[in-house]
Amino acid sequence: MESGQYLVALLIFSFISTAYPHSVIQIRRENHNSVAYNRIYDGRRVRRDDDMYCESWKFSVETNDAGYWSQIPSRCEGYVKEYMTGDRYRSDLEVIADDSLAFAKTVEVAGNGKDAWVFDIDETLLSNLPYYAAHGFGSETFDENSFNDWVDLAEAPVLPASLRLYGELKQLGFKIFLLTGRTESQRNVTGKNLLYGGYSNWERLILRGSSDTGKPAIVYKSEKRKELEDEGYVIHGSSGDQWSDLLGFAEARRSFKLPNPMYYIA
Numbered sequence: 272m273e274s275g276q277y278l279v280a281l282l283i284f285s286f287i288s289t290a291y292p293h294s295v296i297q298i299r300r301e302n303h304n305s306v307a308y309n310r311i312y313d314g315r316r317v318r319r320d321d322d323m324y325c326e327s328w329k330f331s332v333e334t335n336d337a338g339y340w341s342q343i344p345s346r347c348e349g350y351v352k353e354y355m356t357g358d359r360y361r362s363d364l365e366v367i368a369d370d371s372l373a374f375a376k377t378v379e380v381a382g383n384g385k386d387a388w389v390f391d392i393d394e395t396l397l398s399n400l401p402y403y404a405a406h407g408f409g410s411e412t413f414d415e416n417s418f419n420d421w422v423d424l425a426e427a428p429v430l431p432a433s434l435r436l437y438g439e440l441k442q443l444g445f446k447i448f449l450l451t452g453r454t455e456s457q458r459n460v461t462g463k464n465l466l467y468g469g470y471s472n473w474e475r476l477i478l479r480g481s482s483d484t485g486k487p488a489i490v491y492k493s494e495k496r497k498e499l500e501d502e503g504y505v506i507h508g509s510s511g512d513q514w515s516d517l518l519g520f521a522e523a524r525r526s527f528k529l530p531n532p533m534y535y536i537a
């Protein structure tokens with residue numbers, strides 16, 4: 272190439288890269304036949320495929336893109352176990368608590384006792400990880416009886432990031448409402464477990480009463496939030512591990528979704 276042609280080529284190239292900056296980034300296409308081939312011959316490759324798949328699956332369930340699901344994919348049991356028992360879950364919860372607190376600090380608390388924050392309980396304030404660890408981390412069909420036996424023990428450990436947030440919110444002057452899908456028959460053990468975990472001085476513990484039986488969680492929780500609003504409370508924030516803790520009507524001004532790749536409640 273002569274220097275004149277070279278310059279023209281260079282100018283054209285610069286123009287193209289400026290006009291189409293994304294064309295520089297190429298999305299690699301998987302050759303699916305070769306993936307299947309590797310799966311048979313290389314166990315490590317299978318593991319890598321599973322990790323990639325399960326990470327994408329988790330993204331989809333956490334964002335609610337996946338919608339309703341009943342059991343974790345069996346190939347993701349190891350992935351979910353690692354996530355739930357490793358540092359990532361704890362780290363995710365710390366970041367969410369920080370973000371929740373950052374928002375809470377922007378709220379001008381009226382001082383009339385009507386500034387509310389709503390917390391879910393299971394996988395939000397308390398962790399049922401010991402139960403789920405003994406039941407395949409969500410890969411087994413949910414068994415209400417054995418889960419209720421676990422609840423009756425009142426030994427669910429606390430999620431430390433949530434305990435920290437809970438204390439800070441009280442300091443800031445929020446009234447704390449606990450809104451759970453647990454039933455009235457579990458009021459005593461639930462209170463006992465919360466106190467044992469270090470939570471105290473909540474404004475109200477709201478459980479499913481007989482008139483709430485059979486209602487989808489999203490309806491039951493919305494109705495209870497609406498009752499709080501009708502009492503004059505302003506629900507600034509809401510924290511829950513399920514979208515049904517947060518969506519529906521009478522939604523909080525800001526909702527904070529905690530991770531839960533083990534189960535889905537509609």
Ligand SMILES: *[C@@H]1O[C@H](CO)[C@@H](O)[C@H](O)[C@H]1NC(C)=O
Nearest residue numbers: 458459460461462463464466
């Ligand atoms: C549970 O019930 C027992 C016995 O009636 C009572 O002493 C205790 O204070 C209750 N605990 C809570 C947290 O309500």
